Amino acid sequence: MxxxxxxxxxxxxxxxxxxxxxxxxxxxxxxxxxxxxxxxxxxxxxxxxxxxxxxxxxxxxxxxxxxxxxxxTVNTTEMFRDFEVFKFLREELFGFLETYPRINIWHAGCSTGEEPLSLAILLKEHGLLKRSVQYCTDINSEVLNHAKKGIYGLKEMKEYSINYIKSGGAFSLSDYYVANYGRVKMNKELGQNMIFTKHSLVNGSSFNQMHMIMCRNVFIYLTTEQQNKVLRLFMDSLAPRGYLILGAKESAVFSTVFNELETINGKLKIYRKKR
Structure with missing residues (x-):
């Protein structure tokens, strides 16, 4: 028994x-x-x-x-997860980001790298990839090594392709990888401006002048006290008018830093740092 x-x-x-x-x-x-x-x-x-x-x-x-x-820790992720978020990025946020000569983006808790790659595809399709730098951090060095390789299962790509199209993708997701023996290798170009670093959100230092921070589906595993601590870290890292994007079940509304933010899209949990 x-x-x-x-x-x-x-x-x-x-x-x-x-x-x-x-x-x-x-x-x-x-x-x-x-x-x-x-x-x-x-x-x-x-x-x-x-x-x-x-x-x-x-x-x-x-x-x-x-x-x-x-x-x-929980390391579940996928490409173009919550496709409405990426569609909103395409249609509403990229026009603002393209005003910068260099675009700094922080993926906090990037896991195995599917989300940074999703954003890299969007940036490429808008002519912004070469002047963007994506800082990809996670507390787990093993998942970071996975993310660096950019190798994933071919089976998952079928679902990712659907999300890509729903997000407004104009091409085929297969244009961005090479398939072989049930695995895919993402195009090297997508990862050229990605910097992978081991980093603890709870105890780590801030990143300066980020124009966008994506931290999705990490907060739900933290206590309220630690959520406020991490949000303070993000506020210290964001440039004025920089964007913060949280997960679907997360919110900054009741946090200690909410008065420093304006809500851009409450449903999609997209916020912007006030001047």
Whole structure:
């Protein structure tokens, strides 16, 4: 009979302390229930039916920091996800961004790179790719390495192609990759102006003069306190009149920095920093 695993509040706090002390990973800002679910999943993978048994793995360094990050953090993404956002970028925001001689964009929590590539395609189609720099950051070095390679499954491209067309794409998504043996390699040109850096949103420093920051579907895993801390980081990083784009289930409305923002599209969670 399968043992039903449970994690007490004290055990969860113990896990957070051990992760920080042994691995240098700070999960204190993660939403408690989300963190508890991910920890239970990892315990089951390691066939640990008690938290005490799992502590053995941590104390004896039986887990790598990347393995711990991969199981605790969520790295789901796709190209042109929420196509309405990319359609809005095409139709409403690029006219403003093209006024800059150099366009700085920060993808905070870029995961495996599908979103930066989606934006690179849009930038290319509007003649802005060569004067744009995309800073792609994530706390997980393994997913960053995946993003750098630009190699994805061919099966997923069918769904991505639909999203691309819905976002206003004028060509075929297949024009931007080479397919071989069930995998695709994205065109090298798309990644030439991407800079990949390991960075913690909770403890990391700001980036200066960003004209747009995309941080989508990261906030839902953070506590309210940490969300406010990260939003402060974004405000310090945005240039005046710079855009902030959050995920569909996220919002800056009730944050401590909302008075510094104006809402451009509430449904799509697109905001702009006031002068």
């Amino acid at each position: 399968e043992v039903l695993l449970e994690i007490s509040q004290d055990e969860l706090a113990d896990f957070i302390d051990m992760s920080n002390n042994l691995y240098g990973l700070d999960f204190s800002g993660y939403a408690q229930e989300s963190l508890r679910r991910r920890l239970l999943r990892l315990m089951k993978l390691k066939e640990c039916d008690t938290f005490g048994a799992f502590k053995y793995f941590m104390v004896n360094q039986k887990l790598t920091d990347d393995e711990l990050l991969n199981e605790i």
